[in-house]
Amino acid sequence: MTELTFMTPPRIVCAPGGLARLGSLAAELGGTRAFIVTDPGLTRLGLGQRAVAALEAAGLSGTVFDRVEADPPYAVVRAAVAHAREAGADLVIGLGGGSSMDTAKVVALALNSDQSLDEMVGTEQATGTRLPLICVPTTAGTGSEVTFVSVLTGDDGMKKAIYSAKLLPDIALLDAELTLGMPPHVTAAPALDAMVHAVEAYTSRTRKNPVSDALAVKALALLAGNFETVLTDGGNIAARSDMLLGSMMAGMAFVNASVGAVHALSYPLGARFHVPHGHSNALVMGPVFRFNIPAARAQYAELAAIVLPGRSFNSDKDAANAFVDRLEGMLTASGLPTRLSQLGVTAADIPAMAQEVTEKITRLIATNPRDMTLDEVMALYREVL
Structure with missing residues (x-):
């Protein structure tokens, strides 16, 4: 018999038009003030505001942080954490490609952790209790919505990988309509x-x-x-x-x-x-x-x-x-x-x-x-x- 441990998010929702369900899904996780992590391009396309509208339709509020860059540097992650604290976030949403979702995963963990980002790097080095987390991919590629890794760019310019079961999202929401066009x-x-x-x-x-x-x-x-x-x-x-x-x-x-x-x-x-x-x-x-x-x-x-x-x-x-x-x-x-x-x-x-x-x-x-x-x-x- 093959011995293995296989880790994956507890819930996957795959439905065209599923972004409209974001508010109800967030509410099921106990969220009231969601912090949406995305990039400037998706803001220009109006996806950040659509996510906020879905949250508000369920009686929740949403704050958009759209400064994510490719291969997200530590500085961007720290800025996102600061904005999330200021907003009083109790739930985090990663909306976008791998960089946005990787950033969101670390933000959700860092908000309840005293560790520096470098202290989280490695396998199961992260401590603290992650906030509820939903990841919504807008490209078919990275698979970050179902992984327990976040790849960032350290202050030294090198790639840094954080591997932790704490990074697995609570919900992966796949809406193919977000990838159209x-x-x-x-x-x-x-x-x-x-x-x-x-x-x-x-x-x-x-x-x-x-x-x-x-x-x-x-x-x-x-x-x-x-x-x-x-x-x-x-x-x-x-x-x-x-x-x-x-x-x-x-x-x-x-x-x-x-x-x-x-x-x-x-x-x-x-x-x-x-x-x-x-x-x-x-x-x-x-x-x-x-x-x-x-x-x-x-x-x-x-x-x-x-x-x-x-x-x-x-x-x-x-x-x-x-x-x-x-x-x-x-x-x-x-x-x-x-x-x-x-x-x-x-x-x-x-x-x-x-x-x-x-x-x-x-x-x-x-x-x-x-x-x-x-x-x-x-x-x-x-x-x-």
Whole structure:
């Protein structure tokens, strides 16, 4: 019998138009003064005010904090905590992409904790009692609405990860209507990120398990099967719903099985060059997955049947290569830049990035199917320079 511990939020609500239920859901958690954490773009789209209206319809009040940035720095999190205290918040709502939800999770915990952010970093280092928390994703990508991790940018400019069961939201509210009409590049990067989550969970060397495997396979089928549709038909609510569900399932898979070297190589791109997380993962996934084939050939062959249904292969090696080709093809189809040089990265930047990966992000190399040396990491970066 396989022994495992699998953690996930106690309640998931998946319904187009579900944002209208935000007030009643918050009330069920005992909230009266909600603090909504989001970003300026969603405020311009009116989503923050729609969330406030849903709260007010249920007799609750809502305060919007919309200063979240990509790879949220500590300064933004501290500002959010200060605003939440001033507002007398008794419930926190993360509305947006992964950065907004990651920020909201830490705010909900920090409001009842005496710890500094650095003291929370690591695995189960966080103390205190979290306020009630609802996460509402507006992109199909990060899966942060169902994870117990928040990734922030420390005062030193380095990525900092807080892993704690206390960060699991009470409710994940999935409303596919919130993703309608998003531009193709805004849709594509998170979707590719979610597919990387599914693949790296399925091939995790140290924490792969039957529950995460089942979720990863279904997630990849939903994401790959609807990717081109949502790029060309942004208003397709059925495809958008499947993408959001797939993203959530991939999040459940990876947070319990871990990610690997794609994420390790992507982190310096976000911290040093401010490449959005999903895009940075998509840029390096092809080289990393090809590098992994000697160790993960059979698993990639299994996943080839998911992303290339009905196609037959002469060998696991052919299937694994076709699998990676398919993922790289989706990056090309997305219209996103496919080379690091297009984003300001130069050959001179590669040694320092590779050193960061092999010396400071070793936990993700440890879960990758194949170990990597400093020279191998530099070579992988050069493949997409």
